[in-house]
Amino acid sequence: MTEKLRWGVLGASNIALVAVIPAIQASSNGRVVALATRGDANADLRSLGIERVHKGYEALLADPGVDAVYIPLPNSMHLEWVIRAAEAGKAILCEKPLALNANEARRLVETCARLKVPLMEAFMYRFHPQTRRVHQLVREGAIGDLREVRAHLSVNILSDPDPTNIRFKPELGGGTLLDMGCYTVDLSRQIFGETPRRVRAWSHVDPRLGVDVSMAAILEFSGDRIALPDSSFLAGAQGTYMIVGTDGVIEVPRGFIPGLGSRVPEGLIIVADADGRRREEAFAPADHYRLMAEAFADAILNGTPVPYPASDSIENMRVLDAITRASRSGRVEDV
Secondary structure, three states: OOOOEEEEEEOOOHHHHHHHHHHHHOOOOEEEEEEEEOOOOOHHHHHHOOOEEEEOHHHHHOOOOOOEEEEOOOHHHHHHHHHHHHHOOOEEEEEOOOOOOHHHHHHHHHHHHHOOOOEEEEOHHHHOHHHHHHHHHHHOOOOOOEEEEEEEEEOOOOOOOOOOOHHHOHHHOOOHHHHHHHHHHHHHHHHHOOOOOEEEEEEEEEOOOOEEEEEEEEEEEHHHEEEEEEEEOOOOOEEEEEEEEOOEEEEEOEOOOOOOOOOOOOEEEEEEEOOOOEEEEEEOOOOHHHHHHHHHHHHHHHOOOOOOOOHHHHHHHHHHHHHHHHHHHOOOEEO
């Protein structure tokens, strides 16, 4: 394999063009050499430093000069194209959520394992220095024993809804739970280091769109610990979480996408003790997309496991499935 991982990208989505492709091109160990579209090839794509633009995803997967693929396709397309990429022998970084449900996620994970193809879900926030620091503070007992996680992610896109937005299309796996709730659930699981046992949840489905536009849940973990994840297309651009312990709290006001809403790119952690004394830790702007791409590429180039096993994605989808069941039944549901 070459010194740098040679990436291909399936689809010219906004997240690919604005965030992930520039991040890979700026990385130390990878470069995007090919992009596939199903429409007319856009000459502007070449300004991103991409050598080849394929018409059709199949052509990119057949490209022998591509080692790994990034898949930013709509959620409903992940199952087909992760499997096809695995069959083509390409390492795979797939946008979140990995699948539409746990059964699909399990099928993807099992297929990639059978074909010995690395697979990782693209939760970029995990790689930000402030996230790593939060985990360090928790391990060191900075707030005592953990009791509660509160996590919120929102963006106000319903005041003037764009009918072409895939987030509003149920047939493409739209809705706030899969689009944003997957982050707040993942954060809760990562902090507690386990999958919750039971779930209570509420959601509002917009009758015009047929997708959930707000969601709130209570996740019950071992030891009577809880998490309160929520997400919304109605609230104003926030991505924040708080971890409550027996001796204090950790607050992360820009927890998932530093700069979201406030337009402040720096990371920030606030630690407060039981008496309300607070100290702040600031973090210089960091491209967590680049850090994610570099960590993934490093694993592929060195033949080591990817930073987060694909099996972890099954656990996240199991919780999302339970939230869906609980919001529909109005009852507590087992995960």
